[in-house]
Structures are given as structure tokens and as C-alpha cells.
Amino acid sequence: MTELRDTAPATAAPGAGTLLRLLRDGRPRTRSELASVTGLARSTVTQRVDALLASGLIGPSGEAVSTGGRPPTTFCFRPEARVALAADLGATHTRTALTDMSGQILAEEGIDLEIAAGPEAVLDWVVEHGRVLLDRAGRSEAELLGLGLGLPGPVQHATGRAVNPPIMPGWDHFDVPGYVRSHLDVPVLVDNDVNIMAVGEHHVSWPTASHLMFVKVATGIGCGIVSEGRVYRGAQGAAGDMGHVFVPSGSDKPCRCGNTGCLEAVASGTALAEALTIEGVPASGAREIVDLARGGSVPVLRALRQAGRDIGEVLAAAVNMFNPSVIVIGGAMALAGDHLLAGVREIIYQRSLPLATEHLSIVSSTAGEGAGVVGAAVMVIEHCLSPGAADALVARA
Template sequence: MTASGEQPGSAAHVLELVANGSATSRADLVRELGLAASTVSARVQELVEAGLLTESGEGASRGGRRPRLLRVADRGAVALAADLGSHHIRTGAVGLTGGVLDPEDLAFDLTAGPDGALDALAGQLAALAERQRAAGRTVRGVGLGFPGPVDADGARIIAPSRMPGWHLFPLRDRLADRLGLPVLLDNDANMMALGEHRTARPARRHLVVVKAGRGIGSGVISDGRLHRGARGSAGDISHVRVDRAAQLPCSCGNIGCLETVASGAAIAAALRTRGLRADSAADILRLVEDGDAHATTLVRQAGRDIGTVLAVVVNFFNPEAVVVGGALAAAQPLVAAVRGTLYERCLPMATSELAIDAAVHGPDAGLLGAGHAVLRLAAGTGGAPAAPR
């Protein structure tokens, strides 16, 4: 399954309207959707039977019977979610209300190949599933964000740079077989974009969400839905060539890519050449917070480089917001440099109402996006979707 948006009037769309507060009763849904009351009632009943919605209490009357209020079930359905980085795995459970339940981090080197990573990921998710069931919750499926390209069907990893052994690996189906649960797989930046859009900025219809961590990626929300492109590679800005990278070789096999100068891995490598200890994004942030001039300069320049690439995207796509997430988003000089470069290089019409901010949900944005995508897809298929074959 793929993390595509909901169809208008579907059960998933109904769930979305209730979850974001746009509708609190069946009558509200009829007005919002422009559908027959019988159709709306059928959608609501599907969601109630699936344990995703509840009806309780009464709202204010508008001249007729007092409507029963719809609420997203606080307990009941959850999705397991995992956000994979090249050197970590973060997992948690996501319901339709609230934040991430039972978050857990595991240091793990995904660049060592898929077999060990699959064992570690399956073990961590299986334990998480058992804890959720013990708490009386129903596990609907698993949402997974991977730090590399995923094919259009959401089944396999496609040629991820810096990760030998992962090309064409059927991660979705292998994990589904191990867990006995349906699995939704997508690029990690896409999952972050979904999380930021649905839980922090539901009124924004057009967003670009950048994940700046050890690598660089971005997800695109167009007209309220995730845009993945024809083959699933929409938003991959990491391998756009930039002047400052010149002839630097990139792990993708090309030269001069944005990743070679603006990623966390590139910044850390440059700091190590100066004798500074920098093995992770946390080390970079520590140096910036301590006022280290070299780290601050490199982070600020990375923000300018990212902003230079994003300027083309903003002029072309004209989003309402650019959101900077990932570990490096906590570095204010980077976010400020992105903002300044966009204002400098973009058309005034494109930036006059453009919001440029750090992500609201930090390390949980990808988990929230993955979890909500699974729950909404489950709602759209009348319950837990069938495990992929």
C-alpha cells in the first residue's frame, strides 16, 4: 500500500474531518461533504464498527433533534510506526488523537545491509505490538519511513545511496511476513511531510517539508495530499547539483550534489578535518550551541545551500509553507539561513505569504505521519487492510 491521500467522501476523508475538528456530527459531515445523509451514515458506521470513531453525548440543536457528537476513539485502534535513519531506528505507536505512545530509539547501522536491520526492526516492532495489545489496543498495521527512494508501489527500496545491499530489497513484504501485519512503506521525508501536515498544519494545502539530518530529503504536499510523482521520487533534492560542491564525488555516483556539502554527514566530516569530535548530528548541534565558529559557519552555509535549491522549488511550486525538520532543524543558524536565502532568491509573489519554520514535532514527525497514514488507509478499506502479498 502507498501513503497517498484520501479520496473525497471516503471513510478516510470522514475520519480526517472529525480528527481535525472540521466536523463533530453526521449533520456537519453532510454539509462539509455535500453527500446524502444515508451515504454519510454508512461511512460513519464503518468507522464506528472499526473502532476508529465513537458517538456519544449531544451537540447543540439547530432547530431539530440534538445531534450525537462524533469523536475519534481515544483508545482502540493504533498503528505501529518506525522511522529509520542510516544509523538509528525510532519506533512508537500512534493513535488518531494525541502524540506518539511508547517511543523507543535503537542505535543501528543500516548501511551494514538489510538482513540484520530486518531482524532488529521486526524484534522491536513485535515487542511494541505486544505492549499495545496488553494495554487493550488493537494494532491496525505498521507504517515505515526509510531513508532512501521507495518504488511507486511502496514495496521495495530503490538504489539508496550509502546503503549497499538494499537495492530492490522487498522490505514491505518481508516485514509483513515477520509481523503478520499489513505494512505501509515510504520514504522518510514523505512520512515527515504527512506528519507535519496532518497534525500541525492541516489548514495548509501546499507544503514542502525538508528533512535535514545525516542526509537531506524532502516531501511535497500538494492540494492537501502527498505528491510522490510518477515513480515515487518526487522531492528528492539531495542530489541536485550546487555550485559550491563543484567536483566533489557523491555516493550516488554523480558529482557536486547538495548532499556532499550540506548534509549532516558532510558537515561532520568537515569538522573532523579540523580536529573536532563530530560523529553525529547531536555532536554538530552541541558545537553550535557551544558557539564554535567553525561549526556555526558550516551549518549556516549548509542552510544557504539548501535554500538555494529550495528557491527553485518555491518559485516553481509556490507552496504556502516550507518546513525544515530532521535533526539539524534544531540549529537556528541553519533555519535562518534557509529563510534568508529564500527571501533573497525567490519572486516576491512566491514569498509574500510564505511561512518558513522548523518542524513542530521534531523526531516524532515521521512516526506521526506513518501512523496516521496507516490508520486512515485502514479506515478507507473498512478496517485493517489486507497484508500485502
């Protein structure tokens, strides 16, 4: 049997990226404080700090209180020094944004764009409009950290390729990162759209939550899981695909996945629109359902409440298994008001263990339609500013 060994030097000293990670918490520090925290020699810290200053990633932020002699200079992270480009691609709608390194949106744009148009057409639009956003914000491609993309289907995160996506003809195993990099020479990271929405919601509204579930209810239904601050993707990247869990009310209703009785077949925007149309309340999709709900349509409100109950059936089992501290309901259907959320809460509190729900928050999304682009940007920022990647970035600068 071949013995696996760690090939990294056991005594490798922390690089500039490690100091940058410390300074990203927003607290200014002196060279002495950085030396104390890292255990590095003062001369080594000075070299690392000088490299970070030259890259523009940190800057002086004033002086600390003197203990005798000249007051020492403090240094802090400069989130405005670089930007990240993000795109949240939905079934029929695309949103792009440019953010700084704190995830703050600097410019954004959303349009109706069919994912079924194919990877080349969609990705060409993303690259073209990414450059438009850079111009609009007065930034250059040289300042771009990378591009984060969310796709509305299963994604193999390690390769950035969609895997058997049901509503994305032409995308199966298409080399998304490779194609984008042939037009824009930056790191490209790709994930499922619900995962990036979970990251965005966690970043914006629940940064201290250890265990969060984000449920997107729109054309389809999916769930992103954040555990201990990291996205949980499962062995093949399929974790959170709750739309294809069987629910009793589904009976024998066919689902686009080939099975019957799936949650998505009874509670998604597409399913509700079809059912309401049969009832004599014409609806073409999630957006029209939202408009009807806001107009007070009783059949629509009743259907939303029942959809919430169906979603709650699946989430109640997840609460007992995963024990999250927060469940966020988002996506287009969540904009219809509280009836969907009320149905979810009703079943979860009825079916889940009291211990699991004692401190559980079940809330609507506060990041809203921007959750996806913020999450995609944060995905890029965390990757590009990880210690190893930051070392390379500083070296290039």
C-alpha cells in the same frame, strides 16, 4: 483501441466508511444529520451506524437538542479504538512508536541501529519491538490497524521496495511489506523517510497548509513535498531528491551518487564533518556538529551558516517553481540552532520572486524527532480508514 470503463457501479451507495470519514472531523452527528449529508435513507444510515458501533470505531457521544420528543443520540469517532505501529528508519538510528487513530503517540522507543545491518535484521527488530510497544500500551495485535515504515533511500511506494538505495546494502528491491507480513499479519506501507517526516510535520503543526516542503538535513539531505494535503512523489517516487542538485559552491567535490558538486557533498552532516575535521575541528557526524554548535564553536557556526546558504540556493529555485506556503527545516542538523535556518532564509529571500515569498514561512521543525513516526502512523491511518478500506474493516469486525 480498447475503451477504458469504470467498473464500479455508478449508483453504489456510500458505505460505512463514508460515514466514518465524515465523523473523523471530531464533530458529533445524529443519524438525521448523516442522512442529510450523504443523501442516504434513514434506514440505510441506521444500518451503517450500527455496523460502525459494532466495530467500536464510533460511539455515542450524548444527545442533540430536542426539537420535540426524545432527544436524538449523536455519534463520534473513537480514535482510541485501534492503534497504528510506525517505524522511522535512519542511516544509524531507528525510532518506533505506537499511536492511536489521531496520530497521538502512546508509546515510543529509539535506538542506534545501522540500516546497513540488512533488511532481515532491521525488520525483525521493528516487529519484535512493535510487539513490545503493544504490550507496554496494554494493546493487542487484534487492535493493530497496520505498520508504516520510513526508509532512508528512494522507495517505490506502490510496492514498498527500496530502489538503488546508496546507503542500504541488501535492501535494493527487497520485499519489505511481504517480509513484515510474514511476521505480523497487518497492512504494511513503506515510503521514503523524508516523505513521512513531511506528513508528520504537516499533521502536527501545519494541517491547514496547502503546500508544504519539509527539508531534512542530517547525514544526507532530502525534501518531502505535501501538495493539497497529499505527498507528491513524482513519476518514479524520486520527487524531492534535492541533495543531488548541483550547487556552485560544490565545484568538483565528489558525491556518493557518482556526480560532482551536489548539494549533499557540501552541506550535509557528513560533508560538514569532513570539512571541519580538515580545518582542525574534529567532528564525526551530524550529532557531534550539533554538540559543537551548542558549545559556541565559531568554525562550526560559520560552516552551518554557509550550509544554509547552499541549501537556500536549491530551495530558491523550488520556491519559484512550486510556490510553497511553508518550508520546514528539520533533521539532526536543524537541532544545531538558528544559523542553518538563517542561511536558508538569506538566500531564498534574495533569489526568489517577491510574489512567491510574500506569505512564505521558513521555519524550524516543531514536530522534531517524532515527525517521522507520526507521519508513518498517519500514512497507515489514512490508508486503513479510507472509505473502501474502512468498509472492509467494519465487515471483518
